[in-house]
Amino acid sequence: MSFNINKFKERALTLDSIALLYILIVGGLCHILPIPEIVKGFLALPALLIFYYLFGKCVLDGTSKTLNNYIFWLKLKKSDLISQFIFFWLFGYFIVTFLLYLLNTISTLLVYEFKIFFIQDNILKYIFLYFFLFILFYKILKHLGYGYSNENRYDDLLKNISNEGINSKTLLFFILFSMTMVSFSKMFIPFPYIGELYISVAEDECSSSRLLNDGYLALGTRYVILQFNSIGHVFFGIEILTLNWVVPYLLFFILMFGIYMLSYSISKNKFISLFGSVSGSLFAATIIDIPGVALVKGNMLYVVLLPLILFFINRNFCFTKTDTLKKDLHSLIIIGCVFVLISFFSLIYVPPIFELSTYQILLKYLFLLTLILILVLFGTFYKKEVMFTFLIILFICFTFHSQEFILFFGIIFLYLFGLIIIKSNSPYGHYFIIFMIFLSLLFFSVQYFSIINFTDAQYFTKEIYSNMGMDSYNFTYKLNRIEEKSNSIIWLFAIIASIFILIYGQKKYMQKNILIIFMSYSIVLVYFLPESATIRIEKFMCPFIGFLVGWGIFHISKFFNQKYIYFFAIFFIICMLFATSFSLVYEFAKPPMGYTYYPKFAYYEYESCSWMRTNIPENTILVTDRFSYFTMAPLSQKIYFMNLDMNKDMGTTQKYDINKWMMINEIFHAENSEYAYNNLKKLEKMHIVDDISKAYVTMKTIKDPQFEHFSSVIVITGRTIKAFDNTKKTKNQYILPIEWYYSLNKINPESRYLKIFNDQKYFTLLYNNSDYIYIFGVNSEPGIPVKIQNNSR
Incomplete structure (x- = not known):
């Protein structure tokens, strides 16, 4: 064969x-x-x-x-x-x-x-x-x-x-x-x-x-x-x-x-x-x-x-x-x-x-x-x-x-x-869609001209989002947001296209274009509803707005009969579109004022997470500032011993977790190493309230009863020092600042925070990346240093 x-x-x-x-x-x-x-x-x-x-x-x-x-x-x-x-x-x-x-x-x-x-x-x-x-x-x-x-x-x-x-x-x-x-x-x-x-x-x-x-x-x-x-x-x-x-x-x-x-x-x-x-x-x-x-x-x-x-x-x-x-x-x-x-x-x-x-x-x-x-x-x-x-x-x-x-x-x-x-070819279908478009414009106009001011109800927001990461957004805020974050050139061509389509929309070949108008205005209607959560619908406009802009540019360009004028007009439109869009992208992607880079999460923090993942037991809690805790604990595969939140203050944080954060604040502002050590031992014995970690710890403890006996490590970066320096100025106990940005400078070896945890009787220096980050282990007993173990699998 x-x-x-x-x-x-x-x-x-x-x-x-x-x-x-x-x-x-x-x-x-x-x-x-x-x-x-x-x-x-x-x-x-x-x-x-x-x-x-x-x-x-x-x-x-x-x-x-x-x-x-x-x-x-x-x-x-x-x-x-x-x-x-x-x-x-x-x-x-x-x-x-x-x-x-x-x-x-x-x-x-x-x-x-x-x-x-x-x-x-x-x-x-x-x-x-x-x-x-x-x-x-x-x-x-x-x-x-x-x-x-x-x-x-x-x-x-x-x-x-x-x-x-x-x-x-x-x-x-x-x-x-x-x-x-x-x-x-x-x-x-x-x-x-x-x-x-x-x-x-x-x-x-x-x-x-x-x-x-x-x-x-x-x-x-x-x-x-x-x-x-x-x-x-x-x-x-x-x-x-x-x-x-x-x-x-x-x-x-x-x-x-x-x-x-x-x-x-x-x-x-x-x-x-x-x-x-x-x-x-x-x-x-x-x-x-x-x-x-x-x-x-x-x-x-x-x-x-x-x-x-x-x-x-x-x-x-x-x-x-x-x-x-x-x-x-x-x-x-x-x-x-x-x-x-x-x-x-x-x-x-x-x-x-x-x-x-x-x-x-x-x-x-x-x-x-x-x-x-x-x-x-x-x-x-x-x-x-x-x-x-x-x-x-x-x-x-x-x-x-x-x-x-x-x-x-x-x-x-x-x-x-x-x-x-549209497919039903009903004589009333086109008029129904036109009515919905008119309703959207009317709803927007009465708020824009302050004829009616709706109160942000937040019913949907609270029931579905549980107010997670959601503030109160009224009409003015939503309007300003979409003006600041979207390209006015894109909106201009989209509006021109929508007007033209509405005028000639009864023609059969224009029916699906009417559908795009219907979707665009419906999303705008939902966006401006007096509900904070509806602000999230803004990003779903992109395919409909994009089609309208393409349609508008195509039909506007047909007005130019001479070939060289046609190409010049298209080139001019493209340049304006790109220039304004890239300007907006840069506006949101550029570093914050005073920085030449985007200091959110440093590479040495990433490397320290990899090190902790393989050298420190999983049942370890990280004691550090809030931003570092929320990022480095999961990335190093350590236990969440407090609930996660996306708020800059702790107004929505559970009282039990607030007590933990207040204790951490006391640890970093301790007068001596012994006081910090004793509070850390109390912290290790406080139970977990985070649902995800609680279920995981329960499962791991069934397999290994020793897993629920937590240890802790201290993580100090420039961000940590800046965060706890700022807590001295805070009178409200429900605010423990999150430091989003900080200069990636080396930590001063004479820092008071390092002096607290450099006492070898109570703490063991486990990791130091060129003085940018320090990780101290908390000794199980005074005088008994922490041993590094290999967790790699």
Whole structure:
């Protein structure tokens, strides 16, 4: 039997096999070769797309074969490759997250009730490796001929995206533009930048480390960044914070790509789509809290996914007109969505009066995911409708950021609602949308001209966000914020486009443009509602504003008949757009006044966290200033012995934790070493109130009863000295300052703080990085020095 090289290439060199080989080969090289850490981070980026896509595709393909149901699979395969990728990625993420919750719930029950650690030690610790092995063996079996079917090849992908108005030059432009924008915002933000929301970043890193080291998953819903970090570490061997620093490059590229795809699916015009993509991404780079998408957080993924999800809906909305679905799909979608939303609110946001045990809390999340799974199976194997299943799968996005998910899904549901109205060709549909636009303008005008002043109710904010990190934002604040953080040139072209579309919107080819106007003004209406939490919806404007700007520039340029004037006008508009946008990005990314760098988290602090992670026991508490505690404790994988908060003062901090902070203040202002030592010993015996740490300590103590006997270390940096110097000026006991910035100067060896902890009878100097940071161990008994131990695994 002769070997047919062409047949082998057709079978083996598919998109899926190339993607799988990328993780195997490149990931293997990252573990073997001394590749720089940042380079490994960039190499790991494609794996975040590949892993969930392949897992979702293998699971769906396998279940279709097992249950002898190919109808849904065939319908999905008839869709374009980009829609397939979006569906498989979300489906893969859903299955992975569902299994994590399921295994974690069972494991927690076994540990707490029966002291059995089998699932933690043998399954959860290696869960991502098991997922990858499943993908690998499934693909091998297919290529050996068991159930083999033709798969998409590289030339299929190129042909498919070319049908969507994208060629290699466009993709290269997206890559270069994304790298330019994110790199520009990082000019003064060197690695390891952790951003304003330092707690979330550090906690995600700690959670992924605990999963991979102990098979432990913390309570809560935000599992997406934890999974990304785990994938990067398992397959590419990257260290903490590396992925956080490089992922924004991928996110910005996907955002540009998604806005382009959405714009092209509406306009079928490359010019509008390209300018829409650039304008929308520039709008996002300035309007979101972290300039240029320079920080990875779950709610940032909503911004990136939104245009792709709307593109999927646009491209696959034809499924709602098939005979198999008839007239009940619309009502079925509404019933299913409302049903899941009610369950979501009732389960996730339980009143604080209910005291639930750890596994009961996990059970409520598992119940919600099981409900979603049932609806997914119903849509896949009974209704056999792609759109229904896709909309139900979207509920898994609540694990990105459970609070902002409500805003995110509300926008998707509103877009679908508007699309149904337009597709119905109802004579009243256009007028209803116009009425909603008029209502938005009226609501804005009565507040802008101070005809009516609404009070910030904060009902939604308190119920959903529990006032976490949220201040009171009135209309004036919101208006000033959007004026300061967004580009006036972008707004100008968007307004011109919206006026033109509204005038000529009754023409059939303009109907989807009317939908974009409807979405833009609806978001503005929600943004200016008298609720603080709605301020977070501002970033979801980017795909709609981007499309309007592209549309406006395209039609304005048509007024210039002569060719050279046309090109001059386009060049002038581009220059103004870029100059004003880069100016805004710089305004938010530049160092604070008096600094030539961005002194948020120094590299020597990062190095000290790595040292503590491998040389100090895990059941150690860090005694330092508030900012250092909130960042260095999780990054060094140490115990949170106080609740986390995002507030500059301690007005919302529990009284028990305030007592701890007051004791720490006394320790640093102690008159002598003995007084500081005695207070530290009292501090070590105070119990933990943080829910996440309490559950983790309980689990570790069941395995090792000695774990609950804490030790402590003193961490002193220039930030620490500045913070406690400032506490002398503070009369209010509920304010213990957080030092965001400080000069990265060496600590004076004669500092009074060093003198307190240099007494070897009570303290042991464990670490000193060129006088920038000191770490002192607290002796277990006076005169018995602390010994360094190796915790590396």
